Amino acid sequence: MVKVTAHTALLAELRAVLGRGAVLTDPEVVETYRRDMMPLAAAGVPLAVVLPTTANQIQRVVRAAAAVGVPIVPRGAGSGLSGAANAIDGCLILSTTRMRSILEIDTANRLAVVEPGVVNLDLREAVEKHGLFYPPDPSSYDWCTIGGNLATNAGGLCCVKYGVTTDSVLGLEVVLADGELLRTGRRTVKGVAGYDLTKLFVGSEGTLGVITKATLALRPLPQAPSTLVATFAETQTAASAVSRIVRAGLVPSLLEIMDSVSIDAVERHLNTELGAGAGSAALLLAQSDLGGDAGRAEIETLEQLCIDVGADFAYSTSDLAEGRLLLAARRAVLPALELLGRGLTDDVCVPRTRIGDLIVGCAAISQRVGLTIAVVGHAGDGNMHPTIVFDPDSPTETSLAREAFDEILALGISLGGTVTGEHGIGKIKQNWLAKEIGPIGLRTHRALKQALDPMNLFNPGSMFTAE
Amino acid sequence: MVKVTAHTALLAELRAVLGRGAVLTDPEVVETYRRDMMPLAAAGVPLAVVLPTTANQIQRVVRAAAAVGVPIVPRGAGSGLSGAANAIDGCLILSTTRMRSILEIDTANRLAVVEPGVVNLDLREAVEKHGLFYPPDPSSYDWCTIGGNLATNAGGLCCVKYGVTTDSVLGLEVVLADGELLRTGRRTVKGVAGYDLTKLFVGSEGTLGVITKATLALRPLPQAPSTLVATFAETQTAASAVSRIVRAGLVPSLLEIMDSVSIDAVERHLNTELGAGAGSAALLLAQSDLGGDAGRAEIETLEQLCIDVGADFAYSTSDLAEGRLLLAARRAVLPALELLGRGLTDDVCVPRTRIGDLIVGCAAISQRVGLTIAVVGHAGDGNMHPTIVFDPDSPTETSLAREAFDEILALGISLGGTVTGEHGIGKIKQNWLAKEIGPIGLRTHRALKQALDPMNLFNPGSMFTAE
Incomplete structure (x- = not known):
């Protein structure tokens, strides 16, 4: 009874923050946000789907959810192949697909600043007009979002020559578990001021925060192949x-x-x-x-x-x-x-x-x-x-x-390999991650998760369990 | 008196672990390990300099030092330009310069596995014989060590085309603050199993652990310029x-x-x-x-x-x-x-x-x-x-x-830049780091440091202070 009231109050608060059209609870609509493209991964039933349009809204969503202990699963387009974006029971699915502005293309310094909901192909085409190239090209490039690419450290066909997503990221803006806004990285080509937080968040599959903005390095457009x-x-x-x-x-x-x-x-x-x-x-x-x-x-x-x-x-x-x-x-x-x-x-x-x-x-x-x-x-x-x-x-x-x-x-x-080259661990390979990285590796992951998300608010149980 | 006894006991233990010739306390000898190449950074007086030759020895040094609360400052050749490797009073300087084996060059998979004390130029020359290229080339390449390059995420003249050290690292072996051995990363070109711990340790300036081994990606040898x-x-x-x-x-x-x-x-x-x-x-x-x-x-x-x-x-x-x-x-x-x-x-x-x-x-x-x-x-x-x-x-x-x-x-x-492109923060730019990354960035750094090194054992006060 208490829980129901708390949830009702949370939904009311979310509607006040985001507007009614950005808090989805209709079961049929919610159903379409429950899973990504991995058929075998578990998917729970979310409390609601929220569709914020600003970092500030995300901060307020995070604080409201944290206050009542409702977990948050960040989500891009849902093209993932590990279940990382799948719902867990009673969570908020926080989809960044409405944050789709390319905020800046700086041709002179070969970089772009984008919101997480920008579709990979839209960015590619936008920078191509300036003779520039954003390399990461997962198979789903015509519908996946940059936010999802960042969360999974996506790869693609380009990697043999141009590397994976992390190799194209200069800096991030991230909403942390306490609702504060963290800025990582820089706009310059090089920089070693402090720990490489940028590359820690890239590939963290929504378990450490919600990425709200990214500064991406661009390359000259390659020649015709x-x-x-x-x-x-x-x-x-x-x-x-x-x-x-x-x-x-x-x-x-x-x-x-x-x-x-x-x-x-x-x-x-x-x-x-x-x-x-x-x-x-x-x-x-x-x-x-x-x-x-x-x-x-x-x-x-x-x-x-x-x-x-x-x-x-x-x-x-x-x-x-x-x-x-x-x-x-x-x-x-x-x-x-x-x-x-x-x-x-x-x-x-x-x-x-x-x-x-x-x-x-x-x-x-x-x-x-x-x-x-x-x-x-x-x-x-x-x-x-x-x-x-x-x-x-x-x-x-x-x-x-x-x-x-x-x-x-x-x-x-x-054969000396790894259990995921580019799709991630998500909700399908947790046991395999544990096997690959061993107990000390797992303990280190848990310590970092505990440090940045002590309430286990973000995507709990995905990638690894808290205990 | 208690302290003196504890220190005497620690030195005796270190000599038992490492051998007498690998624990230096002669003031004149110790003096040569107190500083790197940054003239303005503070440098304290260490209790001793230790020169381990194996990861296991480092684990035992770390456990012994932790037991009596003696901090450890990891050090390569001392070519750094931020004071990161400078001593603090009463610390152990842990120099990895005696761990200088190139353990493996895998030409078919274009990678090398090295100990941290390998000199950058020695690695370059060794892989060049196989038609391969290790790009990072800091000015001190003829005497700096790979361990120091990793700790500072060193750059050089190559970066415009080939990136910095972090772009050439596939995996690490690191002794953590509790003496456990962590293995990060992989031997494959790509891999997204878990958080990118490798890139978190690269550039952490000896504040999170002691790197004891590295798997490095190599490139084809470039053509004559x-x-x-x-x-x-x-x-x-x-x-x-x-x-x-x-x-x-x-x-x-x-x-x-x-x-x-x-x-x-x-x-x-x-x-x-x-x-x-x-x-x-x-x-x-x-x-x-x-x-x-x-x-x-x-x-x-x-x-x-x-x-x-x-x-x-x-x-x-x-x-x-x-x-x-x-x-x-x-x-x-x-x-x-x-x-x-x-x-x-x-x-x-x-x-x-x-x-x-x-x-x-x-x-x-x-x-x-x-x-x-x-x-x-x-x-x-x-x-x-x-x-x-x-x-x-x-x-x-x-x-x-x-x-x-x-x-x-x-x-x-x-001008929109960063306070360090490749030399690091060390013991000279802590205030500037705080200015650049702001209070949320600093708090995030402290949370990660606390998670991995709760006793503040490794290089305390370098890069940022614990509180």
């Missing part, structure tokens, strides 16, 4: 090509791998042929953005190297439309798989020399559990996304999918 | 050239600026002429490491741009010996100034558009205090090092030098 596709009869031959590329000191702007299951799915889906025809075990897709002769030369070097290693087929082009088509094929893997069933995308990163072993190991896991597993990945940095296809209406398949998901993580660790 | 030198009659013209380079989307591998005072000092010292002769207000030095035609083309583009903006003189070369000589002139600024008196090197980073304002402002400060101030800096990232020349035996000049030092920081902040 040259593109290479090569197919291989053996997975390990394709993997050798990747190792040779690394050893040769080449840094293409994109280097992706698809296994035979992915190739087949895409070829059927797009009704096209990607390489040497039926029977290819693996496909490499590479781009150079050096431009002009340099770009063509880099791609030709890659092509020759693939042929030397034993590619069945290799084709390079500087035609932009062709390059886009090849890239579209890579991006079509997930939609193609979704025609076969629900896709459960895993995320492991292994040393670049172990990519072949990971793909071969996934084929063995697929055999054992009897579910299709397609592996695509960012070969250039060893970050692989085995995707398990299953029928979510079948409890057996769902359970087997979960089994395969975990076996892939165990395989990744056994 | 092409070099450009250009001189300008007006500081702001040189600054415009820098802005134009940034706007044009060019990313040279090196872009340094020297003001007239630096030019004159070097020309006198080396008895050479660097450009247009007497009267140049500023000199830009740039390199491209794209190699071959691409490198030459990039340098020619830079050269043309300098001429278009109004350079008096511009000269480019792909001759390696000439390039080395020009770079040696840049590196000779500090030795040249030291012939005139003691050099007090400041460190501010400003937006790249404000470099001219900073140099002009420093000239005004020089006028006002009556001391020579030479400005050199990493123009490509706005990180400027105004160096004040003073007579350390003159209390008046010492006081004026400190005054100028602070005025430069105030100027840097007023």
